[in-house]
Amino acid sequence: MASRPGILSDWPWKPLGNFKYIILAPWVIRSTYMYVTKEDPRERDLSTFLIFPFLLSRMLHNQLWISLSRYRLAKGNNRIVDKSLEFDQVDRERNWDDQILFNGILYFLGTHILPNGTNVPTWRTEGVIMAILLHAGVVEFLYYWLHRALHHHYLYSRYHSHHHSSIVTEPITSVTHPFAEHVAYFLLFAIPLLTTLLTGTGSIAVLFGYIIYIDFMNNLGHCNFELIPKWFFSVLPPLKYLIYTPSFHSLHHTQFRTNYSLFMPMYDYIYGTVDKSLEDLYEMSLKRKEELPNVVYLTHMTTPESIYHMQIGFPALASRPHSSSKWYLWFMWPLTASSSLLARIYGRTFVVESHRFHKLTLQTWAIPKYKIQYFIQREKSSINNLIEKAILDAEEKGVKVLTLGLLNQKDELNAYGEVFVKKHPELKVKVVDGSSLAVAIVLNTIPKETTQVLVTGKLTKVAYAIALALCQKGIQVASSKDDEYNKLKESLINLSNSTANECLVLSQSYSQKIWLVGDGLSKEEQVKAPKGTIFIPFSQFPPQPFRKDCFYHYTPAMHTPATLENLHSCENWLPRRMMSAWRIAGVVHGLEGWTEHECGFHTPNIHKVWEATLRHGFQPLPNTSLHWDL
Numbered sequence: 001m002a003s004r005p006g007i008l009s010d011w012p013w014k015p016l017g018n019f020k021y022i023i024l025a026p027w028v029i030r031s032t033y034m035y036v037t038k039e040d041p042r043e044r045d046l047s048t049f050l051i052f053p054f055l056l057s058r059m060l061h062n063q064l065w066i067s068l069s070r071y072r073l074a075k076g077n078n079r080i081v082d083k084s085l086e087f088d089q090v091d092r093e094r095n096w097d098d099q100i101l102f103n104g105i106l107y108f109l110g111t112h113i114l115p116n117g118t119n120v121p122t123w124r125t126e127g128v129i130m131a132i133l134l135h136a137g138v139v140e141f142l143y144y145w146l147h148r149a150l151h152h153h154y155l156y157s158r159y160h161s162h163h164h165s166s167i168v169t170e171p172i173t174s175v176t177h178p179f180a181e182h183v184a185y186f187l188l189f190a191i192p193l194l195t196t197l198l199t200g201t202g203s204i205a206v207l208f209g210y211i212i213y214i215d216f217m218n219n220l221g222h223c224n225f226e227l228i229p230k231w232f233f234s235v236l237p238p239l240k241y242l243i244y245t246p247s248f249h250s251l252h253h254t255q256f257r258t259n260y261s262l263f264m265p266m267y268d269y270i271y272g273t274v275d276k277s278l279e280d281l282y283e284m285s286l287k288r289k290e291e292l293p294n295v296v297y298l299t300h301m302t303t304p305e306s307i308y309h310m311q312i313g314f315p316a317l318a319s320r321p322h323s324s325s326k327w328y329l330w331f332m333w334p335l336t337a338s339s340s341l342l343a344r345i346y347g348r349t350f351v352v353e354s355h356r357f358h359k360l361t362l363q364t365w366a367i368p369k370y371k372i373q374y375f376i377q378r379e380k381s382s383i384n385n386l387i388e389k390a391i392l393d394a395e396e397k398g399v400k401v402l403t404l405g406l407l408n409q410k411d412e413l414n415a416y417g418e419v420f421v422k423k424h425p426e427l428k429v430k431v432v433d434g435s436s437l438a439v440a441i442v443l444n445t446i447p448k449e450t451t452q453v454l455v456t457g458k459l460t461k462v463a464y465a466i467a468l469a470l471c472q473k474g475i476q477v478a479s480s481k482d483d484e485y486n487k488l489k490e491s492l493i494n495l496s497n498s499t500a501n502e503c504l505v506l507s508q509s510y511s512q513k514i515w516l517v518g519d520g521l522s523k524e525e526q527v528k529a530p531k532g533t534i535f536i537p538f539s540q541f542p543p544q545p546f547r548k549d550c551f552y553h554y555t556p557a558m559h560t561p562a563t564l565e566n567l568h569s570c571e572n573w574l575p576r577r578m579m580s581a582w583r584i585a586g587v588v589h590g591l592e593g594w595t596e597h598e599c600g601f602h603t604p605n606i607h608k609v610w611e612a613t614l615r616h617g618f619q620p621l622p623n624t625s626l627h628w629d630l
Helices: 014-037 051-075 085-091 098-113 124-152 154-162 171-175 179-198 204-222 232-237 246-255 266-271 280-287 327-346 372-375 379-399 418-423 434-445 462-472 482-494 524-528 581-592 608-617
Strands: 295-300 350-357 358-368 399-402 430-432 452-456 474-477 505-506 514-517 534-537 555-560 578-580
Touching: 014 051, 051 171, 051 204, 051 350, 098 179, 124 154, 124 179, 124 204, 124 266, 124 434, 154 179, 171 204, 179 204, 204 246, 204 399, 246 280, 295 379, 295 534, 295 581, 358 379, 358 581, 372 379, 379 418, 399 581, 430 581, 434 581, 434 608, 452 462, 452 482, 462 474, 462 482, 474 482, 482 505, 514 581, 555 581, 578 581, 581 608
Parallel strands: 295 358, 295 399, 399 430, 452 474, 452 514, 474 505, 514 534
Antiparallel strands: 350 358, 555 578
């Protein structure tokens, strides 16, 4: 909100929350009914019927800009403002679609109130020319002075400071204003629309095309990366007065008292408010190369909908832990299917997000494969090829550490990355599977007074190391299944020459209150747990919660230091500013400058990794992290 919110700051439908879209339902139903039921095609009002599809297209248009902007900023090339974007900005800009609802209501009202508001023709040349002239001569001029007025301390503190809270702009920053400001803006933008309608020169091209132009230019100006090439202004020098650049408006968000124009900088040139550093910033942004990371976390998509939960997806979803699919995603199946097809065709690893921690640049890369594909035998070769290509790309870029996340280190796939290290023995990039830190976190999560635990689910390298550490401490490790028991016993014999395996027992009493669980924990098994059981996952995927009288811990993770910058999305199902053990392990590996790989079946010194992680500011989760997640 603004520092001192004025009247009409909140949107009228704010109390409706996510149900705000119902305010359009009566209008949409009526326009659709009137269009479909008319037998004579000449009586069908196409212009009114198209309002709702137009509103949907605006949402898609804005979302494409969001994804493009976040992708480009993660890569770093042509970035303008190099500062951190945090969760508070994402929350503040969450209601970016309110202005689309507002415009939709006014459009529908206009069809009932305004003369010539219905059955508008598709094209009228004189109306298009009139709209262009009115925008350049009237709207741009009035906006310039309105904008300067909004920077007066009275209006700024009550309204416009809400918009300027975002120093690092995103495309949707452009429409993050209090309700009263949007009213003022629409009155300005309505001048060309109303004039063409009242003079009988209105058309669908003007009514919809003008708003598309405003959306495009708004998103362009707030995308925080420069994309207009220098030759564009060299060919036609006067264009610098008619079309602004992302650098031009970015300076307004950092300097505040310059570059007030809407989309045409000519009024800033006329009234002497152009920022003097504009040319330097513009050229510097154009020359900025792709940022080379020091540490890479290699993940993959989990479900087709998971793309929406990534940082390059929907900001509102990415900034919250991934749980069950939202109901509205069912209506987006065409887009979901298209993105899945595109991922399969593109077939290359892509950059998801970028962070900075101390002197390290961290990037997350994603493989365009889904969780289910990792369990299909014929996909194994394809996935390994993508992982290997990512490792070699990291090697070429000078990356220090690459961490294999989620199923990219699957035992049956590549033996926790050992396949790649053996195939390329001269690798300078260090391959990390993060298992040592995962083991340390689980061990430090188990209550100190614990004397016995039950280990169940799919056993992994992490599970074997945990069992060994617990047995060496004299804590009884129980297994309820013969095959799991035999695997644990064999691993203890291989990992230790001591009598640690004497603490390993086969027990089907299910009396243990601490369960260490891997993938594949069923509801039937959870039913057998005593009341108050604490389920502690050692796997990268959390178990499906079933018991209301038991506690389910997060997968191995830690709180990140406040100095980790640009963290404004959640990692899968983890809450804000929490990071998985496997991902942290790669960061610590890079910070410490360790020169060995941490992959394969060997587990490095767990205590050494744990101490280093704490030293760099990562914090264990408190007991309050035990949670109900039902």
